[in-house]
Amino acid sequence: MNLLLRSIDELQLDLDDLLFVSGIGCAAWIPSPHFNADTLHTLHGRAIAFATGAKLFNPRLLTIVVSGDGDLAAIGGNHLIHAARRNLDLKVICANNRIYGMTGGQAAATSPRGTISATTPDGCPDDPFDLCRLVLGAGAGYAARYAVTQPRELQAAIGKTLRMSGFTFIEVLSPCPTQYGRRQGLETAPELLAELREKCLPLEQWRRLPPAARRERIATGEFTREPA
Numbered sequence: 001m002n003l004l005l006r007s008i009d010e011l012q013l014d015l016d017d018l019l020f021v022s023g024i025g026c027a028a029w030i031p032s033p034h035f036n037a038d039t040l041h042t043l044h045g046r047a048i049a050f051a052t053g054a055k056l057f058n059p060r061l062l063t064i065v066v067s068g069d070g071d072l073a074a075i076g077g078n079h080l081i082h083a084a085r086r087n088l089d090l091k092v093i094c095a096n097n098r099i100y101g102m103t104g105g106q107a108a109a110t111s112p113r114g115t116i117s118a119t120t121p122d123g124c125p126d127d128p129f130d131l132c133r134l135v136l137g138a139g140a141g142y143a144a145r146y147a148v149t150q151p152r153e154l155q156a157a158i159g160k161t162l163r164m165s166g167f168t169f170i171e172v173l174s175p176c177p178t179q180y181g182r183r184q185g186l187e188t189a190p191e192l193l194a195e196l197r198e199k200c201l202p203l204e205q206w207r208r209l210p211p212a213a214r215r216e217r218i219a220t221g222e223f224t225r226e227p228a
């Protein structure tokens, strides 16, 4: 919330030209009702669907979608990939806490293998979506991933996408100490943030790791589409 507002302020955007859209979940509360602007707090999984309608009706609106990973990439996954494929002019910011936070910490499509959650007490048996690669594969022109522990990079990426046209996607690693951290044995928020700092690696460095070591780390930075 803070970095998005700072970016808007820095670019001196007029709030009257902006529309914020979110679904349902903890992250979906970021724009609405806190921003003194037009906000649509919609249905779980349908933020992009509402944003699409609003943008097509009024193309002048800079339409910014802020929501959770469950909202955007699980129940709303189909809207996400098709908005990317159609290169709709939406700025999507996904707060990825790797869990369904609001409903009590169930495993999500973004939970890493082995995650202890309310629905996977013995560890999540599946691999997670790589959200940036997902949207790039679907056709997005821009995708970036940063953690909340990288505020400068994150704000720069947000500012960049607000000036770009077409579909853009920023994945923000935004951990939930209550539903995720506690269950992984990281009792406090600082511990969880320290773990995130340790795991995140700039993309270029991550690429130089052997495949087995890559799984243990999280690549951050701007991702580009592989040439066709």
Ligand SMILES: Cc1ncc(C[n+]2csc(CCOP(=O)(O)OP(=O)(O)O)c2C)c(N)n1
Pocket: 024, 025, 026, 027, 028, 043, 044, 067, 068, 069, 070, 071, 072, 095, 097, 099, 100, 101, 102, 103, 108
């Ligand atoms: C159609 C529908 N299905 C399920 C729910 C229950 N529900 C509310 S929020 C949520 C998941 C939230 O997870 P996420 O989108 O990742 O956001 P977070 O709370 O983790 O920020 C679910 C399943 C709902 N409100 N509507």
